[in-house]
Amino acid sequence: MKLVRVKDLFDVIYGVNLDLNKLEEVSVNSPKAIPYVGRSEKQNGVTAFVERIDEISPNPPMTISVAGGGSVMSSFLQEFPYYSGRDLFYLKPKVAMSKQVLLYYCTALTMNKFKFSYGRQVNRTLADLLIPDITEIPQEIVNYSIDDTTGIRQFESLNNKVSSIGDVLGHQDEYDFKTIQDIFHMHNGLASSNVLVQPEKANEFLIPYIRPSKWQSTSYAGYVDIRTVPQNKVFPAGTLYVSTDGAGSHTYSYVSIETFVPNSNVTVLIPKQDFSLEKKLAYATLITANRFKFSYGRKPKGNKLKSILLPVL
Structure with a gap:
């Protein structure tokens, strides 16, 4: 398999680095609510919803958030603009990538988790980590339709069976x-x-x-x-x-x-x-x-x- 460095496919950028305790937490339904992504391995990395500050530009959507510390190498696709905390990087694709390809790279990045720990963070080495080249992504993933309703119908059927x-x-x-x-x-x-x-x-x-x-x-x-x-x-x-x-x-x-x-x-x-x-x-x-x-x-x-x-x- 051909491997390339993260920096060959993505721009590696440090997030906006905001402290959650200095932001105003709001309901997800609030008109100015924006996700706050931390170094968590749960809930897509989103630890809260906060009120957007007009003077602070968020991290862009359709980028991959990567925890540099904490739950190190927890990697998620963020589909909406978001704020982030300390030691949180985001990867911006250098070439056009579909949602399914970005999700593939989230998995590939997370599989490097074993190389790090709380005392050995990824901050300096993220850009040089090896991941599969885009030409190595299986066609089943490239061609998979996330918007296909087959999976939704299967879920609804199973849910009806187990709910009672x-x-x-x-x-x-x-x-x-x-x-x-x-x-x-x-x-x-x-x-x-x-x-x-x-x-x-x-x-x-x-x-x-x-x-x-x-x-x-x-x-x-x-x-x-x-x-x-x-x-x-x-x-x-x-x-x-x-x-x-x-x-x-x-x-x-x-x-x-x-x-x-x-x-x-x-x-x-x-x-x-x-x-x-x-x-x-x-x-x-x-x-x-x-x-x-x-x-x-x-x-x-x-x-x-x-x-x-x-x-x-």
Whole structure:
């Protein structure tokens, strides 16, 4: 891949450098409201809306804001004029770039985050960071239509499916409750002493071996050969499971995204009736909400897990 320096594609400019505590915060609907972008990695970097000052020109729209410190290298496309705080740079394209190309570069810039820290800021080196040349951007991104309504329709459809189930979380007192064992068949996982765990998926026969984890993305303990494990310990994608051990991992529940084998500290929950994916995800949230009842010395195992009460969706 051909790489170029940031300064080859963008003008690197220090922002207006205004202190938020010296500005007047206003509602987003205020006639003179303007976004204030700080060194945050959330909400597109916007930390407040402030009243625009006629004497101070804002940073221009359709530029990329980059945090030089704080949440260093947090990079966002700003589509409207905006004010910014200290250690906030903006990148102005030297050539015409579409919105999707600018968003691509936001991702490319953020991926340099690992090179820096609170004590090692990006101020002096931003212009010389390497990013893909514009000719290297995949055509799928170049040709993607952000204004296509397909994604909006998909979101509306999904929202309609989950809204009625999600309503349970705020109105649980209106529903009947049953124990987990009344709603699900419960299956224990396979002890690590009974499997050969491999660190990488080297062939098509290797499937994930799942362990307790706070995050589903870190629950892969490795991979096991599907041909060498009991088939009643192999579960398909879309299966609900719960962590039953670990001080920082117990009670977290997820729905699998691929075929897997759970370890002995993971319990698989198979509904006694057909459940939609949305309902499984709702139950994963409801089970996780019981986490406060347990600790490393009081694990959600055996009868403790079986007796957890859940609303009947």
